[in-house]
Amino acid sequence: MANSGRRALLEVEGLTVEFPGVRALDNVHFDVAAGEVHALVGENGAGKSTLLKVLGGLHRPSAGAIRLGGNAYRPRRPSDAMHAGIAVIYQEFNLYPDLSVAENVFSGREPFHRFSRGIRYAEINSRAAALFATLGVSIDPAAAVNSLTVSEQQLVEIAKALSVNGRIIVMDEPTAALSADEVARLLDVVRRLRAEGRSVIYVSHRLDEVFAVADRVTVLRDGKHVRTSPLAGTSTDELVRLMVGRDIASMFHRDDVADGDVVLELDRVSAGRQLREVSMTVRAGEIVGIGGVAGAGQPELSQVIFGAVPLKSGQMRLGGNAYRPKGPADAMKAGVGFLHEDRKTAGILPDLTVRHNLTISVLDKVRGALGRLLSPSAELDIFSTYRARLAIRTTGPDQLIGQLSGGNQQKVLFGRALAPGARLLILNEPTRGVDIGAKVEIHHLINEITADGAGVIMISSDLPELLGISDRVYVFASGQIVGHLTGDDRTEENVMLCATTGRKIFSEAAS
Known part of the structure; x- marks a missing residue:
């Protein structure tokens, strides 16, 4: 573990960042020692991403100072950060897909x-393979x-x-899309970096990871510094209170809801590359969880029910009637709502407003009298309904959804799924990448949805x-289904077994 008396490698003092009408960071200060894993935690909107973007040269501070190795550090562009030895892994991927x-690993x-000035592909392929070997994974560099x-x-x-071989590696939610085995390997890499004398700034909503690898933690709330302290002697409950400014009695709470009639029934359903002869039921008012390692058939299950993957064989019944949607539009008309696991790339439309993101699933309901133009008043009615019902924190209907916190973006996507009148809701990783406070709110929302009579299928890699x-x-x-667990059999050990x-x-x- 890092020695608290060790000299600071990075020092942030009085850092303030202002955008029009918003103070994203307000007089923030903290330091990172050489060879330390320093966790940075807080709810979405606490200022973590803004701070990382200042360190990475994407934002410039309005006030305050940063020192790196005792010298003033004022990055004006990402390349300045890279040359100074600060490598930032942002939550949003920054890759060239083609x-x-x-080529992506060594871009630039x-x-x-x-003489030929061509790229030495054999060299970069070899070096990339060596990097993946240190991560314990096998990915083809070509x-x-x-x-x-x-x-x-x-x-x-x-x-x-x-590959930058930096002195400070900044990781913003690096495990959000990883399986349990991949998370374990990544945490081992973080420990190796610390042993080599490098520093890691580790940002995660997963507090078990924070306690597993971090030496110290800095808590931000509403853009302000709350506390920096060693992890040793700090409890999870105490850290949560500091992050949200209130007690959260129970992270996971399930209201008692009476089961209703069968909403969905699958009989020996096969689809996609993996799903084989799956039989299951979902009743009105219940939450049916789907567990398993990544890629065990969960994507095909959700997609065939939502009409995004064709049914190969078997039968599906919705509300007692034969159900075989030709596509997602058919599924939504039948009352099936869907939440994608990848909010950033397959969920939100970042350049559109909150109201347009909400109403895109019900365009037939918001068309004007002529049937071609959208009715602003109908859009606002839907926006107002779901803003109140889901407690979406936004400045108004015309705020870009990309400006909302992750938790509020997720609530908008819930609203989009519910707006067509869903009686069955398919939730893929519903709280991935959101803070603890937002998780509790989303769980409360799921309870409300079932209390209203809808059935819920929840696919989650978060076992608790x-x-x-x-x-x-x-x-x-x-x-295939290898387990159906109820009552006392619903344990992490049984799921993993x-x-x-x-x-x-x-x-x-x-x-």
Whole structure:
């Protein structure tokens, strides 16, 4: 662990950043020692991303000073940060999808042949492979980035940052799209960096990761510095109170809701590359959790129900009637809402307003009398309804959704899924990348949705969440259901046993 008496490598004093009408950072100060893992935590909108963008040369401070190695540090562009030895891995990917993995890792720093001036591909492929080996993963350096999964793209971003060989590695939610095994490998890499004498600024909403690797933690709230302290002797509850400014009695709370009629029934359904002969039911008023390791068939399950992947064989019934949607539009008309796991690239439309993001799923309801133009009053009615119902914090209907915090963006996407009148809601990783306070609000919202009579399918890689608010859990492995857990059988150990070994556990009450 870092020695608290060690000399600071990075010092931030009185940092203030103002945008028109907003003070994103207000007199923030903290320091990072050489060979230290320093966690930076706070709710969405606390100022973490703004601080990272100042360090990375994307934003300039309005006031305050930064020193790196005792010298003034005033980056004006990202290349200044890179040359100073600060490598930033942002939450939003910054990759060139049509270029190879190795070209992305060494973008702007490619070695060239002396005479032909062509890129030395054998060299960058070899160096990229060595970086992935340190991460404990096997990714083809010559593969195009757009052929990779989300988790593999995240690992490319991490390899790119490591390739700079910087003194300070800044990681903004680096594990949001990683599986449990990949998270463990990444945390091992963080520990190795510390052992080499490098510093890591680690930003994560996953407090178990923070406690696993960090030496000290700095808490931000509403753009202000709350506290910097060693992790040793700090409890999770205390850290949560500092982050949100209030007590959260229970992270995961499931209201008692009476089960209703069967909303969805799958009978030996096969679809996509993996889903094979899956049979399951969802009742009105219940939350059915879906667990398993990444890529075990969960994407195909959600997509075939939503009409995004065609049904190969088997039967689906919705509300007792045969159900075979030709596409998502059919599914929404039938009352099926959908929340994608990747909010940034497949969820929000960042250049559109909050109201347009909300109403894009119900354009038929907001068309004017002539049927061609949208009715602003109808849009505002829908915006007002879901802003109040979901407690969306926004300056108004015409604020760009990209300016909202992650939790509020997620609420807008909930509203989009509910607006067509969903009686079945499919939630993929509903709290991924949102802060603790927003998680509690989203869980409360899911409880309200089921209290209103809708059925919910919740796919989550967060086991405490999956078990904490689901009524029962189906566990997938290799495209099949290998577990159906209810009551006391709903444990992390049973989920992992089914998911990783294929051992079948079917609760007596569920059979």
